[in-house]
Amino acid sequence: MLPGMQDADLLDKVVLVRVDHNVVKKGVIHDYYRVDATLGTLFSIVERGGRPILMTHVGRPRNKTDGTIVVDEHTSVQPVVDYLERKLHTKFVVPAVRKNEHGIPALDTSINLLLKDLHSRKIGGIYLPNTRWFTGEESKGEEKDDFARQLAGLADIFVNDAFGSWQAHVSTVGITKHLPSYAGYLMQEEIKGISAIINPQRPFLAVVAGSKFDTKVQTLTAIHKRVDHLVLGGVVYNAYVCAKYNVRMKGVSDSDVEAARDLVKQDEALEASKIVPLRYVVESSLPNGQRENGETSTHHVTGCCCKSDYNYVVDVAPESFEHPEIQEVFSNAKTIFVNAVMGFMPSFYEGTQALDLAIHRNKTAVKMYGGGDTLQELKNLTPGLYMEAIASTGYYFFTGGGTVLKAIESGDPFDLPPVKALLEHTDRIFE
Numbered sequence: 001m002l003p004g005m006q007d008a009d010l011l012d013k014v015v016l017v018r019v020d021h022n023v024v025k026k027g028v029i030h031d032y033y034r035v036d037a038t039l040g041t042l043f044s045i046v047e048r049g050g051r052p053i054l055m056t057h058v059g060r061p062r063n064k065t066d067g068t069i070v071v072d073e074h075t076s077v078q079p080v081v082d083y084l085e086r087k088l089h090t091k092f093v094v095p096a097v098r099k100n101e102h103g104i105p106a107l108d109t110s111i112n113l114l115l116k117d118l119h120s121r122k123i124g125g126i127y128l129p130n131t132r133w134f135t136g137e138e139s140k141g142e143e144k145d146d147f148a149r150q151l152a153g154l155a156d157i158f159v160n161d162a163f164g165s166w167q168a169h170v171s172t173v174g175i176t177k178h179l180p181s182y183a184g185y186l187m188q189e190e191i192k193g194i195s196a197i198i199n200p201q202r203p204f205l206a207v208v209a210g211s212k213f214d215t216k217v218q219t220l221t222a223i224h225k226r227v228d229h230l231v232l233g234g235v236v237y238n239a240y241v242c243a244k245y246n247v248r249m250k251g252v253s254d255s256d257v258e259a260a261r262d263l264v265k266q267d268e269a270l271e272a273s274k275i276v277p278l279r280y281v282v283e284s285s286l287p288n289g290q291r292e293n294g295e296t297s298t299h300h301v302t303g304c305c306c307k308s309d310y311n312y313v314v315d316v317a318p319e320s321f322e323h324p325e326i327q328e329v330f331s332n333a334k335t336i337f338v339n340a341v342m343g344f345m346p347s348f349y350e351g352t353q354a355l356d357l358a359i360h361r362n363k364t365a366v367k368m369y370g371g372g373d374t375l376q377e378l379k380n381l382t383p384g385l386y387m388e389a390i391a392s393t394g395y396y397f398f399t400g401g402g403t404v405l406k407a408i409e410s411g412d413p414f415d416l417p418p419v420k421a422l423l424e425h426t427d428r429i430f431e
Contacts, residue, residue, distance in 0.1 A: 002423060008157055010048040014155040027078075041161045054125060057169075059130075069103030069133060071104065094127050115154065131171040156179070159183070163191075193396050203332055206223050207338045209339070209342055222408055231326075239259065241301055249310040250287070251313075280301065280320045281298070281299060298317045316342045334365050370400065
């Protein structure tokens, strides 16, 4: 059984909380929802007498080639700290650090002064620097173990509320070997949400898009097996069309088309196809999603109406969602999962907007959205719908789209490394 923070004694305890506040790009917050989603856990910790220390990763500051780590304002947690201080009217402090070309080798001893202030409630909380700035976070061997012990030395209890951070790093997995560890409230809710996808009410419709097919082969194969209907978008759909109808599109790589052939074969082996054809696409004369000064046109893209060669296909045409077959699939679904932006944003948005409106017309289905871009475009393109959805029990917004896809691929949310670590180290709770 997953240990939940509601079962932990937090009174006068320092609680190290791993959150997923990876919402900063070039020093600016782009997704406040993911921060707000963790506030319930933070409120509970403070209300029950705990003292919080927060930590998150931001971006990818490590150079995979030479191992150097760039520590600068572009991947700093400071914008999140500023937002929390405005939102909660309490002070969070980021400790001073010493860095070199390989990042931050260790926590500075000056953090001990902040711990005293935390215990005496002179400050509301500590927010550690970007975990990926630390040399040990993604390292192997000694550096990893050293960093885990340093983190454990700060606190009495560890709470993981970072559903969107599924990688097995020190701040998500390694720390559980050293402290009593619990799932936060958001983590628990997200796991329930995944369970509703893995064991859905049927008919189950999934909408998945992406900029590359070959990186999503395993995920798409797994989703295809679970759903009753599958709608594809973006380059994923373009590659599928090329593979199924033996056509060519500019901008679609041979590797993507080859990867798509396996999904085509899997679908054609069924008595009835699960992949729902979107019949019309928007074609452009310009690459990279440029719209200005370019020529665009709408074309039929399925069956005998296909051309043999297409220019750059940049979006699904909105009229695709007006076809009776599509409307029937969307209106009859009981569970809908969406991880999709249909067009080349921001210039070609009409297909995504039409998708979201088609989903919204189904008033009885459980509608589950996952993915930062997916949610951001829902908010940008249909703000009224987004605000209605946030308050509706018919919608659920995951804070980590990649994590949802990973869990669907494995078939079990408890197989995710951070969740598995919480289950494997429950013995520390009773020490």
